Amino acid sequence: MKFGGTSVANEERIERAASLIVDEVRRGKQVAVVVSAMGKTTDDLLALAKGVNANAERRELDMLISTGEQVTASLLAMAVSAKGIPANSFTGWQAGLQTESVHGNARIENVEPKKVNKILESGGVAVITGFQGIDQEGELTTLGRGGSDTSAVAIAIALEASCCDIYTDVEGVFTTDPRVISDARKLLEISYDEMLELANLGAGVLHPRAIEFAKNHNLTLRVRPAHVDGAGTVIKEEIELENNLIVRGVAFENEIVRITVMYDVPYNGSLANVFTKLAEHHINVDIIVQTIMEGEQPSVSFSIKNEDFAEAVNVLEMNKHELGYRRADFEVGLAKVSIVGSGMVSNPGVAAKMFDTLRNASVPIKMVSTSEIKISVVIPGSDTEKAVAVLHKEFSLANVY
Amino acid sequence: MKFGGTSVANEERIERAASLIVDEVRRGKQVAVVVSAMGKTTDDLLALAKGVNANAERRELDMLISTGEQVTASLLAMAVSAKGIPANSFTGWQAGLQTESVHGNARIENVEPKKVNKILESGGVAVITGFQGIDQEGELTTLGRGGSDTSAVAIAIALEASCCDIYTDVEGVFTTDPRVISDARKLLEISYDEMLELANLGAGVLHPRAIEFAKNHNLTLRVRPAHVDGAGTVIKEEIELENNLIVRGVAFENEIVRITVMYDVPYNGSLANVFTKLAEHHINVDIIVQTIMEGEQPSVSFSIKNEDFAEAVNVLEMNKHELGYRRADFEVGLAKVSIVGSGMVSNPGVAAKMFDTLRNASVPIKMVSTSEIKISVVIPGSDTEKAVAVLHKEFSLANVY
Numbered sequence: 088m089k090f091g092g093t094s095v096a097n098e099e100r101i102e103r104a105a106s107l108i109v110d111e112v113r114r115g116k117q118v119a120v121v122v123s124a125m126g127k128t129t130d131d132l133l134a135l136a137k138g139v140n141a142n143a144e145r146r147e148l149d150m151l152i153s154t155g156e157q158v159t160a161s162l163l164a165m166a167v168s169a170k171g172i173p174a175n176s177f178t179g180w181q182a183g184l185q186t187e188s189v190h191g192n193a194r195i196e197n198v199e200p201k202k203v204n205k206i207l208e209s210g211g212v213a214v215i216t217g218f219q220g221i222d223q224e225g226e227l228t229t230l231g232r233g234g235s236d237t238s239a240v241a242i243a244i245a246l247e248a249s250c251c252d253i254y255t256d257v258e259g260v261f262t263t264d265p266r267v268i269s270d271a272r273k274l275l276e277i278s279y280d281e282m283l284e285l286a287n288l289g290a291g292v293l294h295p296r297a298i299e300f301a302k303n304h305n306l307t308l309r310v311r312p313a314h315v316d317g318a319g320t321v322i323k324e325e326i327e328l329e330n331n332l333i334v335r336g337v338a339f340e341n342e343i344v345r346i347t348v349m350y351d352v353p354y355n356g357s358l359a360n361v362f363t364k365l366a367e368h369h370i371n372v373d374i375i376v377q378t379i380m381e382g383e384q385p386s387v388s389f390s391i392k393n394e395d396f397a398e399a400v401n402v403l404e405m406n407k408h409e410l411g412y413r414r415a416d417f418e419v420g421l422a423k424v425s426i427v428g429s430g431m432v433s434n435p436g437v438a439a440k441m442f443d444t445l446r447n448a449s450v451p452i453k454m455v456s457t458s459e460i461k462i463s464v465v466i467p468g469s470d471t472e473k474a475v476a477v478l479h480k481e482f483s484l485a486n487v488y
Numbered sequence: 489m490k491f492g493g494t495s496v497a498n499e500e501r502i503e504r505a506a507s508l509i510v511d512e513v514r515r516g517k518q519v520a521v522v523v524s525a526m527g528k529t530t531d532d533l534l535a536l537a538k539g540v541n542a543n544a545e546r547r548e549l550d551m552l553i554s555t556g557e558q559v560t561a562s563l564l565a566m567a568v569s570a571k572g573i574p575a576n577s578f579t580g581w582q583a584g585l586q587t588e589s590v591h592g593n594a595r596i597e598n599v600e601p602k603k604v605n606k607i608l609e610s611g612g613v614a615v616i617t618g619f620q621g622i623d624q625e626g627e628l629t630t631l632g633r634g635g636s637d638t639s640a641v642a643i644a645i646a647l648e649a650s651c652c653d654i655y656t657d658v659e660g661v662f663t664t665d666p667r668v669i670s671d672a673r674k675l676l677e678i679s680y681d682e683m684l685e686l687a688n689l690g691a692g693v694l695h696p697r698a699i700e701f702a703k704n705h706n707l708t709l710r711v712r713p714a715h716v717d718g719a720g721t722v723i724k725e726e727i728e729l730e731n732n733l734i735v736r737g738v739a740f741e742n743e744i745v746r747i748t749v750m751y752d753v754p755y756n757g758s759l760a761n762v763f764t765k766l767a768e769h770h771i772n773v774d775i776i777v778q779t780i781m782e783g784e785q786p787s788v789s790f791s792i793k794n795e796d797f798a799e800a801v802n803v804l805e806m807n808k809h810e811l812g813y814r815r816a817d818f819e820v821g822l823a824k825v826s827i828v829g830s831g832m833v834s835n836p837g838v839a840a841k842m843f844d845t846l847r848n849a850s851v852p853i854k855m856v857s858t859s860e861i862k863i864s865v866v867i868p869g870s871d872t873e874k875a876v877a878v879l880h881k882e883f884s885l886a887n888v889y
Contacts, residue, residue, distance in 0.1 A: 139502055148562070150565070165537055165552075
């Protein structure tokens with residue numbers, strides 16, 4: 088059972104999490120729990136750090152922020168214990184979560200949960216700090232944002248758990264964001280690959296690395312609400328297609344910028360150079376559209392997040408000579424809307440249906456990107472809600488039970 | 489260098505501590521630092537714990553409160569680093585501070601500061617969490633209130649440090665509490681034994697266990713102000729008697745209760761039984777006065793702290809039959825005033841001078857207790873300030889330079 092920051096944000100929610108844990112134990116389950124830091128603790132700690140050193144070492148930031156989960160873990164263990172079930176908390180290193188020697192974004196290398204197994208075998212509950220581990224030198228490391236999901240999955244795999252329940256502040260995985268589309272429906276099941284696309288597309292319920300990890304070890308995940316009773320959404324390999332839905336979710340993301348870089352004819356370099364340069368500056372490029380038609384000016388367009396825009400423009404400016412382009416232009420205030428579904432691969436015409444639907448709603452398409460189970464379009468940000476609504480309707484997502 | 493909670497209570501004070509550390513490094517010193525939790529952090533964490541479990545296990549409380557020092561240590565390391573001196577923070581276990589397997593009040597068994605030595609040798613600063621260690625099972629332990637002083641001394645000894653500077657919110661060790669007696673003077677030097685008496689007497693500048701530890705290893709301590717420049721007070725074995733002062737400090741403590749237990753004649757049991765019983769209930773008895781005069785009713789009087797009063801009365805009531813006493817009475821609202829000085833042992837008449845001084849000031853003496861370097865009296869709490877003032881004057885303490 089993994090509880091995210093909002094599910095343990097205060098005393099009352101910690102009590103609620105403890106009740107959910109005790110219920111599982113009373114049902115005869117052995118329970119290991121992974122927790123995030125309470126509410127905004129991590130941000131508060133980072134603000135403290137900024138106050139004393141704007142460029143603090145990642146090692147020291149790891150020392151600082153890893154305290155957040157330790158506070159939650161001990162409080163939750165106390166709360167479980169108060170309900171009559173023995174419980175102990177463990178730091179990442181006490182739980183045997185070993186990572187590579189990278190601070191701030193370490194990958195898990197191995198989990199040796201000896202202490203955890205010991206308490207589980209004695210009938211008690213283990214409450215483990217998510218998000219953190221230890222490297223071979225005995226240094227504390229953290230796994231990066233969303234790392235608690237990954238901790239939970241890694242520990243579940245090491246414990247040979249039958250299931251990993253991710254408790255969160257939503258009722259499960261929805262066909263689209265219910266805050267935007269009132270017809271949005273909760274899915275009973277979703278495949279790892281579909282969930283991966285939704286996670287990467289900003290649905291934000293679950294960290295992609297955690298889903299990949301679960302997929303590789305065929306561990307069943309459940310996204311469940313912590314604040315109300317509810318079965319949530321099961322994430323596993325083979326799913327039954329509810330109502331034969333081909334498309335199972337519409338994801339969207341605002342604050343997208345398109346940049347187009349144009350070259351003179353003839354151009355002798357590689358259009359990829361621009362992406363190498365952007366990657367060196369840790370700018371994440373999403374959709375890429377490249378056109379090289381004979382006799383025409385070659386150009387490459389790509390989308391990035393708004394927050395990276397200033398830096399990207401700077402990188403392009405600084406390296407204009409080296410990159411050898413003639414000019415670059417950009418369009419801000421865009422959005423990305425995507426439809427996701429494993430059934431797409433065996434159902435041709437889904438893309439055409441998507442484009443038709445958007446055209447009929449007068450939504451212009453700026454860029455397109457496709458994978459086997461996903462089609463993404465970049466559109467004006469002002470059209471996002473309309474586009475999601477018509478796609479959600481067209482692909483019958485409101486009919487999911 | 490050890491910084492207490494008030495000396496690292498906020499960003500500004502952490503900056504100040506960092507400056508003091510960097511100054512020492514620039515003077516060519518290798519510096520290891522031990523820190524407490526910021527301000528009231530430990531109390532805040534304990535309040536959180538109480539919210540979820542009023543009877544939380546000590547193990548879990550240790551997991552919880554040990555985060556406090558980790559936050560300070562990482563922030564202080566960042567602050568030092570921002571001033572151009574490399575610095576890393578270490579938890580108690582990373583610094584190799586091994587304790588017995590007791591939660592909440594563990595004693596240090598061994599210190600193996602490999603990681604600390606490594607960074608010191610490379611010219612960097614080690615910032616270590618005080619108050620905490622690890623037992624042989626890999627469980628986190630804490631040393632009890634004031635344990636950061638003990639951590640600092642233990643680590644200084646393990647590092648073969650030339651000196652251990654305890655930075656605090658006072659300017660040093662005073663002849664008495666300057667908040668009460670404006671004539672109070674800071675001492676340049678004080679012996680371990682004198683400091684031990686003052687620490688035990690509630691002067692509260694330094695934890696007694698830390699002083700004993702330093703005495704046993706002949707480690708020079710300095711109590712220094714963190715908030716202003718100042719040499720503080722040196723604590724070591726052999727001290728020069730400033731101005732040939734026989735008495736070097738007047739300590740006092742309010743909120744004292746006297747309990748007297750009276751027995752019938754003849755009484756066949758041991759008067760010590762009452763103390764065994766109180767000790768079983770963790771009630772700390774301070775001064776004991778016992779009178780067994782032939783033909784008279786035997787009685788025993790003792791002083792305890794006000795906070796233990798209700799429990800002590802309860803213990804006496806519950807065990808009246810077993811203890812075999814006739815009746816008990818008590819007097820609340822008392823205070824203990826003590827004069828301390830190594831020179832006393834070779835200067836007879838100090839006690840008489842003390843009693844005379846108090847009698848001339850019309851301060852009644854309820855109980856007396858003496859050691860080689862200390863005389864304590866129990867008096868009415870309303871007379872505390874007057875008693876301290878006349879003793880401070882009589883023993884020329886205001887003349888210390």
